[in-house]
Amino acid sequence: MTTYLEAEPNPTRNTGAIRLYDAPAFEGMRRACQLTARCLDGLAAIVEPGVTTETINRYVVDFALANNAFPATLNYRGYGKSVCTSINHVVCHGIPNDKPLKEGDIVNIDVTFILNGYHGDSSRMYPVGRIKRAAERLCDITYRSLLLGIEAVRPGGHTGDIGEAIQAYAESERCSVVRDFCGHGVGKLFHDAPNILHYGRRGEGSEMRPGMVFTIEPMINIGRPHVKILSDGWTAVTRDRSLSAQYEHTVGVTETGCEVFTLSPAGLDTPGLTVEPLAGAAE
Secondary structure, eight states: OOOEEEOOSSOOSOOSOEEEOOHHHHHHHHHHHHHHHHHHHHHTTTOOTTOBHHHHHHHHHHHHHHTTOEETTTTGGGOOSSSEEEETTEEEOOOOOSOBOOTTOEEEEEEEEEETTEEEEEEEEEEOSSOOHHHHHHHHHHHHHHHHHHHTOOTTOBHHHHHHHHHHHHHHTTOEEOOSOOEEEOSSSSSEEEEEOSSOOTTOSOBOOTTOEEEEOOEEESSOSOEEEOTTSSOEEETTOOOEEEOBEEEEEOSSSEEETTOOTTSOSSTTSSSOOOOSOOO
16 A cells, blocks of 8 residues: 655655655755756757767766755765766666767766755756667657656556556557666655656556656667666666667656656757657646
């Protein structure tokens, strides 16, 4: 049975209960998430052939410090960088290094900032120069999967509604949904209840109630859904080395639908791609 509770000011751990945030907390989330979105906007002008992912990491650090924020991933459970950079067949949690990006790569950049105690979590795909049609199509499908998941967010619905919408669309496009990772509650804690699966059945999972805040972050593969973790303990890659893509937004459930906290202020949610960015909150 799912437990819901009013979010306390300083939770220390994930207890499995779903926290319901009030209006001031939603404002705190807006500020943290918009800072993250602005950082991702700035990266659109930086990602190009020859740039290293360590350069991206340094940009994120400097952006955080300039805005009185802190990168949530830095030293989180031993992770040593301030951003995740996942290239081509890397599904998630790619670690920045000094290897330069190459023409035709696609890279997911995942940024989470802590601002005044609130976590703003979002990621986007970036094309590196001119990319192949297969890579562009995968990014297109993944972004559309995210939008369909967001459209399923409404009070009285269930988290399984989100997963069903994503899975049905991705698989109809002959792609697969990664099942080893999921979205999550977020707010005062980086990772909190509930887990948001990107596959499932309508009507299953936790009931969505006003005040819930969580990420939706589908990882979609061109090939099979299976992944493996490399020896660094973090980097997840596709077992068949097929391309993988991911987009992520943080959303809050409202009385009538949902609010997307991490929308790009500059409309750059899908830089370089053919998909129209999300225009506003789903209501």
